[in-house]
Amino acid sequence: MRYLARLPLIFALVIALIPVSADRAAAGSGSCASNPYNYFSSACYYKDTQYSGAYVARSSVALNITQTAASSGEYISEHLILRDRQSAPAGTTSFLEVGDTAGGGQVIGHVHEWARMWYWAGDANPSRTYTENFIQYAPNDSVLRGWGMQWETSSPCATNAWVIYIAGSCKAVISSWNQPTNTADMKMFTGLEVGKGGAPLDASENSGLFDNQQQQWRDLTNTWHTWDLLWTQVDSPCGTAPTCLQGWWTGIWNNAKPAQ
């Protein structure tokens, strides 16, 4: 009976400790600090050094951008990136990215276009084989979709290649990127990207509701794992406004933050 009476106290102690432990976990050890990207409001996952897949599940909620902003090259996009810090040549990186962007930005064939679309980009060998590709226009229908990338040894879509898939179908097959066992030090990034390279950001011109339901990674045995907060960093490379808009990973995200 005495233990029962103390249950609320134990519960309260646990609740009170949550913000403290979560902050400590999210701060991490700085392993994502080498992220080279700008204007991201993203989260980075850095457990392990080799991944065979990355996955997110999100509702296709509104990504808003004005016609004027899109026409000048602004965009807002949800991205998912696997990035490898290569051992050779030393210090170089490569990456594979898939995203859903509102405002074409520099997407090939849709530069500065006011529309929502899927794209993929990659750099198998920095400054030499960087590539950008339009996939197809994207809906804005609040439907939950899983999308990501994974290494396939044998599947209906590909053999010994990376596959980008969206909502259950393969959208791209990439053979130019290293197989997972040949990567050196991979990280997974996901979140919102707002703006264009070097341009001022304005929360009145591009904003988004970010309904992120799930983010997972796949290890070398092809087992999927949900992100563990112990290995997650949120916004670590962004700093504070005005150098970067901040994202709030509380289920719904909105960048109604001070304009730069």
Next chain:
Amino acid sequence: MHARISLSRRTLLTTFFVLAVGAAAGTVALADPPGPIPIVPRPPIIPQVNAAPQVPLLQATGGPYIGDAAALAAATKIARGPIGRQELRFLRYRDWVAFTGDRTTTIDLDREVYVVVTSGTFVGRSGSPTCASYIAVIDASTGDGLSVMCGQGTWPTRLPDAFK
């Protein structure tokens, strides 16, 4: 009985105090913009492994085609600034796939394309390199760009076989 009630009151008071401290700690964390916000864990969704092949949205057309001049103009639009030398070839998308090893599956392998090589500056999305040359894949039927690849130097050192 009286002692038990006192114990419960003490417990409740302590509970209230701890909850208040906890809530205050949470408020401070949320009110501090630079502070990281934890991701709220939700029930996992199984990733869609073994996804089905995509039915290509762009099939071969058999023509009419936009022509060389329009293809060159479409590729020129990609450049950031003035361009220099340009060369193009009329190919099938499968030729580009054979060259890069990569394929966007919304495009049928038989789709007709112009592959245009341009000496000029190309900069992609955030985090992309600045390239002094690029290779663009232009849809031969619509003039839309389908893919672009950064070149190495002012002219790509590696090109599809059709350029040899």
